[in-house]
Amino acid sequence: MLAGVSSPICLFGAGGHGRGIAAQVARVTGRMPIFADESLPIGTAVAGTTVSFVKLDDIGAHPLIVTVGSAAHRRAIQERAYKHGLTVTHFIADVDRFFGNPPGRGSVVLSGAVVNAETQIAEGVIINNGAIVEHGCKIGDYCHIAPGAVIAGDVEIDSDVWVGANATVLQGLRICAHVTIGAGAVVTKSISRPGVYVGQPARRMEPTVI
Numbered sequence: 001m002l003a004g005v006s007s008p009i010c011l012f013g014a015g016g017h018g019r020g021i022a023a024q025v026a027r028v029t030g031r032m033p034i035f036a037d038e039s040l041p042i043g044t045a046v047a048g049t050t051v052s053f054v055k056l057d058d059i060g061a062h063p064l065i066v067t068v069g070s071a072a073h074r075r076a077i078q079e080r081a082y083k084h085g086l087t088v089t090h091f092i093a094d095v096d097r098f099f100g101n102p103p104g105r106g107s108v109v110l111s112g113a114v115v116n117a118e119t120q121i122a123e124g125v126i127i128n129n130g131a132i133v134e135h136g137c138k139i140g141d142y143c144h145i146a147p148g149a150v151i152a153g154d155v156e157i158d159s160d161v162w163v164g165a166n167a168t169v170l171q172g173l174r175i176c177a178h179v180t181i182g183a184g185a186v187v188t189k190s191i192s193r194p195g196v197y198v199g200q201p202a203r204r205m206e207p208t209v210i
C-alpha cells in the first residue's frame with residue numbers, strides 16, 4: 001500500500017536497502033519503481049529498474065521514498081526533499097499485518113512485519129522484514145527496527161534509534177534518542193543515555209579509548 005500514488009515511486013538511494021525495497025514496491029503495486037542516486041549515472045541498471053535521476057530537484061511529481069540506510073543521511077535527504085516541495089510517501093508491504101496509525105512521511109514497513117493497534121510510526125522510519133511492533137508503541141523519527149526485532153507493547157522509542165536484528169525490547173520501556181541496540185539484545189530496562197547496548201540483558205558498551 002502506498003499513500004496517494006499516481007506515477008511510479010522514486011526511491012532515493014540505490015544501495016542494499018533501496019534494492020530490497022524496490023522488489024517489494026514492484027510486487028505490491030504491480031509497477032516498478034525508479035531510482036534516484038547522486039553517485040550513479042542516469043541509466044544505471046539497479047534491481048530490475050534504472051537510475052532515472054541524480055538530483056533531488058529533478059524528481060518532480062514522483063512520490064519519493066528515501067531509501068538510505070544511514071539515519072543521519074536519510075534525515076538530511078528527506079529534509080531537503082521537503083524544502084524542494086517533493087511528495088514524500090510511505091510504503092506498507094503487508095497491509096493485512098498493519099493495524100497501527102498511518103505511518104509518517106517516508107516510513108517503510110517491509111514484508112512480514114507486524115505493526116499492532118494504536119502504534120504510531122513517525123517520519124523516515126524503517127520497520128524491516130519480519131519485525132514485530134506491538135500495540136500502543138511510539139517509534140520516533142528516523143528509527144530503524146531491523147529484521148526480526150520485537151518491540152513489545154506500549155514501548156516509546158525516541159528518534160534516531162537503531163534496534164538490531166532479532167533484538168527484543170520488553171513492554172512499557174522508554175528508549176531515548178541516538179541509541180543503538182545490538183543484534184540479539186534483550187532490553188529489560190528503560191534507556192536514558194545515548195550509546196550502544198548489547199547482550200541479554202542489554203548493557204551499555206563503553207566506548208573504546210585509544
Ligand SMILES: CC(=O)SCCNC(=O)CCNC(=O)[C@H](O)C(C)(C)COP(=O)(O)OP(=O)(O)OC[C@H]1O[C@@H](n2cnc3c(N)ncnc32)[C@H](O)[C@@H]1OP(=O)(O)O
Nearest residue numbers: 128146147163164165180181182183184185196197198199
Ligand atoms: C536488512 C539488514 O541487513 S538490516 C541490518 C541488521 N544488522 C544488525 O542488526 C547489526 C546490529 N549491529 C550490531 O549488533 C553491532 O555488532 C553493534 C552495533 C552492536 C556493535 O558494532 P561495533 O561497535 O562495530 O562493535 P564490534 O564489532 O567492534 O564489537 C565489539 C565487541 O562487542 C561484541 N559485540 C558486537 N555486537 C554484539 C552483539 N550484537 N551482541 C553481543 N556482543 C556484541 C563483539 O563480539 C566485540 O566483543 P570483543 O571486544 O569481546 O571481541
